[in-house]
Amino acid sequence: MGETKAEDRKYRVSKSVLALLAILMLMVIAAAVYVVPRYGKVFSAFNEQRKLYSAAKTDLSKAEKENAELKKQVEDYEAVKSETDAARDEVYAMAAQLEKDIIDGKSDKKICYITIDDGPYNRGKDFIELFNKYDIKATFFLTTANGDKLPDQANLTARSMYPEYLKYGHTIGNHTYSHDYSKGGVYKNAKTFIDAVEKQQEFTKAATGGFTPKIVRFPGGTSMAADQLAPIQEALRKAGYGWIDWTIDSGDSFGGDDAKADKILKKVVKASKDPDQKIMVALFHEWSKESYKAMPQIIEKLSAEGYIFLPLFYDSAMVKK
Amino acid sequence: MDKDDKNKNPEQNKTSRHTWIGDEEEVRKQEAMTERRTYTLSPQATRIVQKQKKKYSGFITDEELENSDIIKIEDRKTTLVNKEDISQTRIYDPFEKQGTEGEPEDKGKAQPKSRYITITVSDSAKFKRIIALLAVFLILIAFEVSYFVLKSYTGKIPAETQTAKTQTEQIVAENEQLTEQIGQFNSKDEMKELKESWERLKQKIGNTE
Numbered sequence: 001m002g003e004t005k006a007e008d009r010k011y012r013v014s015k016s017v018l019a020l021l022a023i024l025m026l027m028v029i030a031a032a033v034y035v036v037p038r039y040g041k042v043f044s045a046f047n048e049q050r051k052l053y054s055a056a057k058t059d060l061s062k063a064e065k066e067n068a069e070l071k072k073q074v075e076d077y078e079a080v081k082s083e084t085d086a087a088r089d090e091v092y093a094m095a096a097q098l099e100k101d102i103i104d105g106k107s108d109k110k111i112c113y114i115t116i117d118d119g120p121y122n123r124g125k126d127f128i129e130l131f132n133k134y135d136i137k138a139t140f141f142l143t144t145a146n147g148d149k150l151p152d153q154a155n156l157t158a159r160s161m162y163p164e165y166l167k168y169g170h171t172i173g174n175h176t177y178s179h180d181y182s183k184g185g186v187y188k189n190a191k192t193f194i195d196a197v198e199k200q201q202e203f204t205k206a207a208t209g210g211f212t213p214k215i216v217r218f219p220g221g222t223s224m225a226a227d228q229l230a231p232i233q234e235a236l237r238k239a240g241y242g243w244i245d246w247t248i249d250s251g252d253s254f255g256g257d258d259a260k261a262d263k264i265l266k267k268v269v270k271a272s273k274d275p276d277q278k279i280m281v282a283l284f285h286e287w288s289k290e291s292y293k294a295m296p297q298i299i300e301k302l303s304a305e306g307y308i309f310l311p312l313f314y315d316s317a318m319v320k321k
Numbered sequence: 322m323d324k325d326d327k328n329k330n331p332e333q334n335k336t337s338r339h340t341w342i343g344d345e346e347e348v349r350k351q352e353a354m355t356e357r358r359t360y361t362l363s364p365q366a367t368r369i370v371q372k373q374k375k376k377y378s379g380f381i382t383d384e385e386l387e388n389s390d391i392i393k394i395e396d397r398k399t400t401l402v403n404k405e406d407i408s409q410t411r412i413y414d415p416f417e418k419q420g421t422e423g424e425p426e427d428k429g430k431a432q433p434k435s436r437y438i439t440i441t442v443s444d445s446a447k448f449k450r451i452i453a454l455l456a457v458f459l460i461l462i463a464f465e466v467s468y469f470v471l472k473s474y475t476g477k478i479p480a481e482t483q484t485a486k487t488q489t490e491q492i493v494a495e496n497e498q499l500t501e502q503i504g505q506f507n508s509k510d511e512m513k514e515l516k517e518s519w520e521r522l523k524q525k526i527g528n529t530e
Contacts, residue, residue: 010449018438025458032461035468046471056485070499077506083372084512086325087519094526109526116524167507169515185530207507308525 002094088169092313099317102278110272112280112307113318114138115246117175117217119286120161122151126292128164130138134299136309137169140286141217145202147215163206163292171311172199173215174241181219194239214314216243242319244312246281247271252288261294268298272305280307281318 006134012260021251101107119140131138142165148158160166176186177199179263186196197216205212216236220293222245248271251258264284270278284291299309312319442448505514 009442011442012437013440014437028458028465030459034415035465037462039468042468042475046478048473049482053478053482056489057484060485060489060492061497063489065497067499070496070503072497073503075347077509077512078501080509080512080516081464081506084516084519087516087523091519091522091526094523098526104431123410135521137518137522145340163505169517169518209502256371291502309524 006025014316042089053095091310095310095313096315096317098308099279100197102187103317107307109303110278110280112272112282112302112309113312113316114282114284114309115141115173115217115244115312116147116284116286116291117141117178119165120150120156120158121146121286123286123289123292124150124161125156125164125294127286127295128168128170130292130295131170132168134296134303134309136299137171139171139173139215139312140165141173142177142200142204143175143219144198144200145176159203159207162204162211163209166211170212171310171313172211172218173206173217173244173312174204174213175217176200176219177203179219181224186219187225187228189228189234190235191223192245193232194235197236197241214241215312215319216241218243218245221245234266237321242314242321244281244316244319246283247277247318248280249283250288250294252285252291252292259288259290261290264290265294265297265301269301272302272307277316281312 001305025199083087095111096105097137098109099111102109102111114131114136116138117140119142127138127140142162146158150156150158150161162172176193176196177188179194180186186193203211218232222229222233222243226276233243248268250264251267253259257263268282270281272275273280284295302309442451506512
């Protein structure tokens with residue numbers, strides 16, 4: 001008799017299940033025969049690809065992190081710039097009102113718009129430093145006529161100077177691209193003039209990262225336009241520009257003794273006594289050493305006369321539209 | 322428990338142990354017990370256990386077992402050999418025909434077809450080997466699955482790597498633009514100073530009212 005013992009285990013299994021199990025085991029063995037010799041190669045390839053992927057993800061992560069930081073910085077800068085621009089716009093609004101009050105005789109205050117023409121050249125930085133020292137703001141009417149290379153300033157280019165003018169609240173005006181007031185130059189007709197203005201505009205925008213001046217100064221003044229003045233003015237008006245001449249020419253472009261510092265000072269100070277010069281637009285040139293020499297005293301004397309030094313703005317009553 | 326102990330408590334021992342002779346299906350049959358044959362696979366096995374025919378009751382008591390004319394196997398070695406040979410599986414078939422002593426029974430007739438197979442594992446060592454074999458197969462299956470998974474990932478990863486690289490290039494270009502943009506700004510101190518200079522100018526202009 002067969003003995004059944006306590007540890008005997010009985011399992012009742014369906015024949016079809018057994019058959020399936022057998023087939024499965026055969027398949028597993030067959031697959032193992034295929035897989036085992038290839039596993040090493042596949043594993044190496046996987047590791048290789050994984051390393052490359054990991055490196056790419058690390059680079060991406062670094063770039064994203066840097067991107068987030070840079071965006072944050074830009075946001076911070078733009079926030080401060082926005083506040084600064086708001087303060088500037090308030091000044092312009094107050095200045096416009098002050099001009100009106102002065103013109104209407106409601107205010108005894110005086111405004112002086114110092115305008116420096118023909119830069120960037122050789123004294124742009126010097127004038128900026130001087131104005132900053134006296135905590136005043138001026139207007140620079142720029143042209144590309146001098147080329148990109150600046151004389152006596154080996155490390156500077158004209159393009160690199162443009163943002164410098166704006167940095168401390170001074171403003172930039174459009175003095176045309178070529179400053180060519182010879183026959184056949186910018187005053188040939190309205191189109192040539194507008195082309196010269198637009199070309200200078202493009203250059204300014206590119207060099208400053210977006211600043212587009214809306215005030216034009218005619219090379220040599222509006223009197224140089226002669227019979228083209230009206231069409232040019234119309235064209236400027238249509239293009240959204242304003243233009244301005246000056247109320248006092250320092251004389252630094254005349255040459256001879258009249259262009260000397262003491263004569264310049266004397267002329268400007270004399271003009272400050274004129275009741276019609278309560279809103280003064282003074283013309284100087286960046287290349288004039290004598291103007292630069294006279295400027296500190298000009299500022300002091302005019303300040304003593306009660307002048308507030310402001311940069312020009314489009315809504316100023318002095319800007320023709 | 323030896324015979325003396327059993328005689329001390331005959332009542333207790335009468336039905337104290339039930340020995341199943343057949344499987345569940347067999348239990349239900351009310352047929353005469355048939356002769357069961359033990360097929361010896363070893364040349365050393367010489368004994369055939371023969372059981373007396375009696376009415377099948379489903380179980381047998383100890384007393385009946387002792388009083389029967391069962392030939393006890395004295396050859397321990399033979400017994401062990403038999404057990405080893407047939408311990409893995411013992412297939413019980415309900416034999417209808419009685420066979421003669423010592424001769425293999427003709428199984429050709431009347432074998433009822435069953436969809437099930439009963440597997441008996443009588444030895445725990447064997448059982449552990451079966452478990453170990455199953456474990457090996459499971460490991461093999463896991464190994465093979467991992468192979469195909471690795472292969473699949475290896476095919477997909479280059480595209481994802483290229484996507485990451487492309488994204489990185491775009492972001493690096495954007496970073497350069499942002500850096501240039503930041504360069505155009507004044508420093509924060511300069512911008513604050515500029516703001517303060519506008520404030521001072523406002524004070525100079527003053528309220529004209």
